[in-house]
Amino acid sequence: MKSRNTCELPFGAVVSITGRGRFIFFNDRLRPLGLSAGQVPVLMLLYNEQNITQETLVRHYQIDKGTIARAVKKLEDAGFIRRITDPGNRRAVRLFLTGKGEQVAPVLREINREWEEQVCSGLSKSERDTLTSLMRTVAQNSHRNMQNTGEKPDAGN
């Protein structure tokens, strides 16, 4: 693998490299737990709010239906979440964390902390604070734009 000089890369390219690196880091750390990085968004939303549908996940993350369905199925098979059919609407399946799923939350936070330590190596505390603050603004703008792109969540990527 060629080493890569990032000194001249535009902001978008360094975001892309960093995001991909985080995905690989999470996959590597999650594999022994029977989890993968693609399942993390499902767990994260369920930590904030249980009793949601797959449709809510699709809308929230703008990830295509098939990808969300596969992540949900794997999480259910591995015992991290359970699906309960709404008695009033048999098509609406509600998602809940199991006890096993709840126990993974601190593990995910620790993996994230470890990743942040690695990738922010060489930055001062003040630089890290500045970076996080600026990236929060960027993420807020990104999140607003995602709602406005008109992307069909079930369009294949």
Next chain:
Amino acid sequence: MKSRNTCELPFGAVVSITGRGRFIFFNDRLRPLGLSAGQVPVLMLLYNEQNITQETLVRHYQIDKGTIARAVKKLEDAGFIRRITDPGNRRAVRLFLTGKGEQVAPVLREINREWEEQVCSGLSKSERDTLTSLMRTVAQNSHRNMQNTGEKPDAGN
């Protein structure tokens, strides 16, 4: 879709939201060209260096073999790249941009510029420069770590 307050999110979460938003933005802009965001890394590496193999792409991006193979196949079918079998080693297929592929480079740069304008809305020129500089350091660390995770490139995600 619920609005999301990013003020308290850790750095890793805002990187993840921003990366996903960029992927969706690129998909939205590339669809009329018959391209998708997942094919961009293949084109970008070929702009820097032609006459490479799929194995080089897998190692460079640490993306699994199947994903790279599908992206390469779609790009070939759509006429953006061509594959030439190495006469000295029939298993080694070399990748090259076509004229059509070369013409896409300025389009990708323009899409990235447009995305940066949107997500950096509200930041001053000085803040954008600071952010890009800090994120280049983070990407450099990420890239080095990707080489050290020991991830098997063909492990399914």
